[in-house]
Amino acid sequence: MTEILKISGLDKRFTLHTQDGAEIDVFRDAGLVLNTGQALAVTGASGMGKSTFLKMVYGTYKADAGEILIRHDDQWIDMAKAPPRHVIAIREKTIGYVSQFLRVIPRIPALDIVAEPMLDRGMDEDVARIRAGELLARLNIPEHLWRLSPLTFSGGEQQRVNIARGFAAPSPLMLLDEPTASLDRKNRETVWAMINEARDAGSAILGVYHNEEDRNAVCTGTFDLTEFRGAA
């Protein structure tokens, strides 16, 4: 087990300039250490900033203070300060982010959406397509839909395409934001298996889950954000 993520002194506030400069103090001085092969569930009541925490690790949300050190190519890099092109390079190789929402691009077929992260990492095109098909089949997306843009798919189907994409080439650090929310039992169990396979293969996983059953199925521990609650 080696450390892959070290967070310390992390503060997050939102200042809403368009709403009279209202300030929302989300959390203060948050910290954690995550190792490869470990899966932590971020817990805390609704509004405690669980998704915010994941988005900060991914670089989508800015940090007001603190550092988010990620081991990338055997170097520690602070995501809170890395310039955009470094963040992009780190995302390509080291961090994967999977939410329940698919960002559909018009005219791109489901199979290509799933194959894309594999192609980005230099996998052979035929191999990537075969693996993409296997993932879609595993998540019960009927084969006649693979050639279509998910624009017209149901919400659940889009969500499963997004999961297939997210797990097509699991990253050393996987951030999962309620990946199983609103899936039926059978598909949830498939996603649990995919998360556990990624962890067995050495990925570190930081996730927000809908319920305790999900947490018990895929996590080795919890990280409670409540301890770091900001002033109201």
Place this chain on the structure above:
Amino acid sequence: MMIDDKPLLRVEGLTMRYGSFAACNDINFDLYPGEVLGIVGESGSGKTSLLKCLAGDLEPDEGQIIYTQANGIEKPMADLTEAERRLLARTEWAFVRQHPRDGLRMGVSAGANIGERLMATGARHYGNIRTTATDWLGKVEIDDDRIDDLPQTFSGGMQQRLQIARNLVTGPRLVLMDEPTGGLDVSVQARLLDLVRSLVRQLNLSVILVTHDLAVARLLSTRLMVMQRGQVVEQGLTDQILEDPQAPYSQLLVSSVLQV
């Protein structure tokens, strides 16, 4: 770390005035190979003036634009001779304009519009030029039996795709785009965006894209720069600017988009 390449373009303290009015005020940024930088802001914010300075259509009053040529020479634009500029404009730079008629030669055929730029970079063999032109028409989804037709006979969307083919055929290193999907139907826009997106990836293009459409910026850019009244109020990763904007104006811009 893994990225120690040199910027393709460095813009330092660029200011451009119309009389006493500063259309661009102290703009600073770097563009690295393979980056797509979106410049967003309302009309009148100075984004097109900035693009015109970069294209050499306007002279900045202060500051400099330093471009690293394919041969590794790094030179301020202002120090290039007119001949050097013309050569770079034909070989290493491309400018896709908002109105296709500003970027196409309307009096010559579609094939000639593409072939002209190839010839300007030294291609001489007619057969090869025609084959490349046909190939590019295919890439931008124009039927190859339209190769001898004048652009005037094309729809707006086709003209824009032809302009893209004409600009990209010589494999430029730096592509400037001014509202490339402005004025097109939404259905045509989607097709064009998909095309630009795949070409950017295939050819590893460095692009500066001016748009007022945040959805276009999100789809194509890796990085965004928000302009207001001639100044850059915020720059950063595209998803960060759109999901956690910091500057008051960026927040206003993002929150003003209607949800569909």
